[in-house]
Amino acid sequence: MTTTQTPAQPTGARHGLRIFLIWLILSLAACLLIWFAWKPHMPPGDMSDAARHQQFDIAVLAVSAAPVIIFVLVYFIYSIVVWRARPGDDSDGEPIYGNTKVAASWIIGTTVIVLWLFVFGTVELVGPAGAGAGEGPSPIWKLNGVQTASWTAGSNDMLQVQVIAQQWVFTYRYPQFGGMESSELYLPVGTPVTFHVTSLDVIHSFWAYQLGVKADANPQVDNVAYVTPKALGSVTVRCNELCGIWHGAMYNFGHVVSQSAFQAWASGVQAKEQATGILAALPPYALTYDPTVVPQLGKNLPKIDGITGAAGYYYPPSDPVTP
């Protein structure tokens, strides 16, 4: 008959030191990998100041989370390997009593982490200029730039772009170029841009992914968001709010081009729309649209019997599905 002897256990202090060293090495390696290898590929990229900040934020959060996750995993695996029950060892584990040091360390550690994330997140929401999010009609954190009636390449003029959402397309209006409108978003690199996001029907969301801009498009609301494009390239614009059956197809593409190319494009579209007459047919530029008011026709139009169904509506009043 053979007897199984339980090997001598290392002291508690050595356990702690071992776990700490393993955790330290793995955490350092993970943080370095996250920061130098992963961060450059993190969404949404670095095409604008807002996007760079978001990429930085995600990387900081990952670096903050990695040591915590690694500590949990190291402790878990270490426990399984070192403190597992040996064959033939049927004895109970040692009783555990309260440990003030462990409890205090846990409370202090988690408090520090949560407060750090709170302060960091709040600071990063403020800069730059609202972090690319819609700030409503009266922004608190504004982007530096000169408010002008016209935009000139090479200046620090703020470019105004009105984003008009409707089921299921985005259009873009440029008040500094005669109020011309386009189905494509063009922006000049290195220029502070103010988006005025609104909707003509239901709630949409303007999400210019690579620029790190996301702002809800609400009917009759001017939702302001800021961005400064920092690199040339294409931008994917998607609706990020479920808005009906073709919500998934509500996307188009934008382009960040050089300031001179933008000037040429915008002036060209303006001239073309002046020539076709559509520029004169657009309503006066306003920060929000009220689709119940058609200035050139007046409010009486929908009251004319026979126009698009009874009394201007597609549905008779008796139809129970009248929206």
Place this chain on the structure above:
Amino acid sequence: MSVAARATALIVAVVVVVGLGVFVALYFIGGTSALPTVHYAASGGQVNVVLQEDPQNNSASKPDWVSYYVQDPSSKQWIHTTLFSVPANTKVNVTLYGYDGCTPLRNNYFSQVQGTIGGTVTVSQFDQHGKEYVSNHTTSVINGWSDCNVGHTFAIPALGVYVPVASPNAPLSANNLCGSSPCTTSGNPYALETFSFMTPDHAGVFRWQCLVPCGGGYLDGNGGPMQTLGYMMGEMDVVSS
């Protein structure tokens, strides 16, 4: 309750829920696939697609919904569908009969013709007696806010095609509109609009829709016919030529 009884009840409940889900999915998918597709074949690198949009339709469920019809190229019959197929890399000549009355565009930007060959459409307007008010007017803008001449739009956003669809003029829109679908040119005021565009060089399904969500009277957006296949939105199936 025994374990076996509980397990049986659980299995039955799962089967019922999954079955209901499958039924609902098949019901709606089946309803969509029941729509016929009108196939247009190219001749000399071109196809001629003929559409009409009416103030109502001849369906039993929603007869008061405004609706498109597609003309079968062989029988010349009007089919109540919004699905049609055309070859890739082909010039599509669209003839569109507008029988519905005018409605102000919510965004008058779409009064501008975009994506057609030449960036224009050619429009004629007739009254119920066949008198021609506007004759073969080629234009790049049909101002939907100044003269009340736009009924709807025909838009294929993925191809950049945005076309305002002409309506009978304002007085005719207010009176004597076609009241029985599919409408005919005889005895009804209407607008006749033609334009052309190129299909892409690859196959695919392209959504087309109207961008007038029930005119100026609705804040609620594209409800009812505006987001229902077979009425005011459809799919153009581009097939390999």
